[in-house]
Amino acid sequence: MTVCAPLGTPAPSDPQSPPGPSAPPGPARSAPPADMRRPAFTVTADGSYAAWLALGRGTDGWFPERWTLDGPEPYAVSLPGSQPEEADSQVLPLTDGRVLIRRRVAERYALSLLYPTGHGTGEVPLGAIECRHLCLLPPAPDGACAYALVLAERHTTLWRVHGGGNGPELLATVPGRCEGGAWLDRAGRLLALDRELEGVTKTVVVDLGRGGETSPLLQITDTSNDRLLLAEPDSGLLLVRSDAPGTDRLGWGVLGSARPVRFPECLLPPGTALTPFAAQPGHGLAPEQCSVAFRVDREGAGSWVGVWSAATKRLRQFPGPVGWLTGAGLWTTGGELKLPFVTPTVPCGLARLRLPPPEEPGGDLAEPLCLEPDDEDDEPSTGPAALAPVPAPRPVPLQQAPCARASG
Structure with a gap:
């Protein structure tokens, strides 16, 4: 069930600029203690902005903070609300300088855009989704849209929570429980997700250009758990984790390549x-x-x-x-x-x-x-190296790769 709140006042025309002399300095804070788990520090795909929940001094709690990274020197802008944020809130930077925040409110997740103003923090409500768990996905390549996963008992739904129509928009339903998330192209069309289905985890691709059509990406063996940890869209380099070699190991492959996944010793x-x-x-x-x-x-x-x-x-x-x-x-x-x-x-x-x-x-x-x-010219180990082909421009599954050790 989706509960959409009314849209608020548009953001100012230049949310990127640092606060002027009349802007309040924001809550004072100190570095988080070394033994405290820090909320994620998330960077836009083009490296222009970042956002995280910073820790205030004393009882100030957590508050959103946006970093500008593409200038001659970095600077931070505090985006505090009327009260501290919960530590499990999520923030996502956009390339226009605004920050999307996801907050848990009772049995739903509320979404808003934050931006600096001369008098504090402006906020644009985007709507809410009633569900047990909602997780923002990594920043989209275009920097203007934002996506989220909603987990249910036997399926996962993919939502566009900003950049589409009026409020959150359901894009696809994927059988099984999905997590992770990596963009495989600069167009923001191919999204890789790690899906657990029938007790086995495999990486699948959701094609947003084909109405959310889902196809396999990683399937090293039928019974192995194969996860995608990182994807670099320019080179097609993929970093994966799999227990196909007999133990859980890091490996690498190239999207669309006919060569198998390899598991270098230096990554163990x-x-x-x-x-x-x-x-x-x-x-x-x-x-x-x-x-x-x-x-x-x-x-x-x-x-x-x-x-x-x-x-x-x-x-x-x-x-x-x-x-x-x-x-x-x-x-x-x-x-x-x-x-x-x-x-x-x-x-x-x-x-x-x-x-x-x-x-x-x-x-x-x-x-x-x-x-x-x-x-690496790592030596591939023995075993079948055939890949399951799929029509272009679909990614080629890295299937049936050798699973024994490789040097390098």
Whole structure:
């Protein structure tokens, strides 16, 4: 059941600009404690804006904050409402400078657009969806639309919650329980979801250009659990996690390629968990050169940054900046990794990681940019390598890939 609230007053014509002298400074805050799980720091597909729930000082609680990332220096704009937000609220930045927020209100989820004004925070209600659970999907490639998944007992519905008609719009119903979400193209047509159906998880593609038609993407074996962790639309590089090799492992493949998924040994460091969070754009003809950034976690040792590409066949590891919003970052086409951080003295910081040549063991974090708001040729293993073909322009399923170990 959908309950749509009336649309509010349009946002100002220039929501991107920082607050002027008359704007209130917003709630004071400090860096979140190191042992507290931080809400997601989400970046638009073009890298222009980011948004997250920042933690205020004392009893101020959580409040939305928008970061501008595409200028000469980053800056943050607070978007506090009349009361603190719940920690489970979600925020999603748009490329026009507004921020979409999803709030739980009793048995429904309310959606609104937030934007800075000279007197505080403006808000445009978008409507609400009555359901048990609603999750915003990663930012769409166009930066203007926003999508969400609504989970039911035996199926999942896909909604456009902004950028369509008047209020939330149901686009597709997918049998099974879906999670994750990755865009496979720059047009925002092909959306990959991890679907659990009959006790097995496989990645499927929802084609928004064909009325929500669903088809398989990852099916390494019939019984394996195959998930898509990250997709880079320019190169077609896919990072996957699968238990097809016998243990849960990270692998990589290329969308539309006839080559199978491979599972490099360097992506299985002992006692360490790897989570990919950003891939370098712009390598349309050379997916092996596409660098991927990982969050590296080891119990008792903390978290740091790992960088891998299929061409280098190794995982290079670097310390993150102090106050790193762990697991957040973005690549530039020039090969620079930008890592957001917050400290008590720097409420909006962006550190730049310049990669050394592959033969050099070290790595440098460049001087951080900050501004306070107030002033592989891996050897494939034995096994069948046939792919299940589908008509173009559908993605080619990475099916029946070799599952034993590969070097690199």
